[in-house]
Amino acid sequence: MGVVVTDTYPAEDLDHDTAPLVAALRARGIDATATVWHDAGVDWASYDLLVLRSPWDYPDRLPELLAWLDHVEGVTRVLNPPALVRWNLDKRYLAQLADRGVAVVPTTYRTSLDDVRADLAGAAPGARVVLKPAVSAGARDTGLFRADDPAALALAARIVDRGGVVMVQPEVPELSAGREKALYVVDGRLTHAIAKGALLAPGGGLLGGVYAEHPEQVDVTDAEAAFARAVVAAVSDATGLGVPLYARIDTVDSAEHGLVLLEAELFEPALNLHVVPEVTDVVADAVQARVEDPVRSGAMAAWSRRWTRARAQIDALPRPVRVVAVAVVGGTVLLTGVAMLVLPGPGIVAILAGLAVLATEFAWARRWLERAHAAGRTGLDKGRQAWGRRRSAPAPGTAAPGAARHDAPTDHT
Ligand SMILES: Nc1ncnc2c1ncn2[C@@H]1O[C@H](COP(=O)(O)OP(=O)(O)O)[C@@H](O)[C@H]1O
């Protein structure tokens, strides 16, 4: 498999993730190599799986990146899936998530300079705003200004002139104070949180003149963990693309707006494994599961999407109720699976699904699930084949009468 990177990084923004990740994958017996996305000599079809990691020079060559995604998608499996990446490249996805109940930093999306001017004129006296393009990364063309600063409108004009969409937001002071929290969700599970420090200089441009994050591991509250999972569930719901392999949910707990989403980075988030080396194995395990378990892109993926949505609702419940809800749902599915071992049906699938549900709350279920994994894969394949056979066979009593009616006139001619 390939871990997709680029070949040069600025000194302030190095890739600290690929080397440990490749090493951890190799330790698991997976033939992983780092591979440069724009290397013309690479035969992408020779990879079973590509994991997008740090192709961080793409903003300057977006059309080339999109063409590359189209190509690799046609010849191999890519994670996160290119359809999810395309969706994620334009931050107007934030409006779709807001429609699904996710609290988002208040934002207007403007394609005309007059509308931006009206937004700025409507700001309170002395208020500060942030302007940014809808397609951006690394705080490119992102500026923090007083609303009446002519530089704000000048930045908007540059974005509009090249056909871009301007996002206008109130300054969230907690972000300027460096309290942005990146919550990482790997395969649906919260792994760690990183604060990256303040980035924008008042009056436009970047603090210190260059893009430099200062990652520090921070604690996660229950509310933040539930929020991150709810965002991932809303993403699955909006895209219909299942649980992403990795997601970085950037949040800020703001006095004025509450806990809100700044962006959901599903394409090339720095994982900061140098800050949290213990997460390397979690990511490698998740990749290994995908390498060995293509079932996840089939029927199981649809169920997993449904469960992710249900789980987000369960997260809103108080803890004792939540534990009971997970125990009841997971236990029922598990017992159904046990019953199916003697009755007809894909029992192993249900047992694993039940364990997966329970594993979101209970450590013992996580251990069972890990143990069941190797044995379960064989069972899953068998279950899937049985399921496929049953679905492709005509249901009794439906096809036959239709065929008879259709055949009847032919018999008389
Ligand atoms: N509304 C805002 N108020 C204050 N700071 C902001 C605001 N929006 C963005 N920033 C700062 O700008 C940085 C980059 O903006 P972001 O929306 O995360 O875009 P990207 O990371 O894709 O370039 C953030 O990490 C944050 O420090």
Ligand SMILES: [Mg+2]
């Ligand atoms: Mg960001």
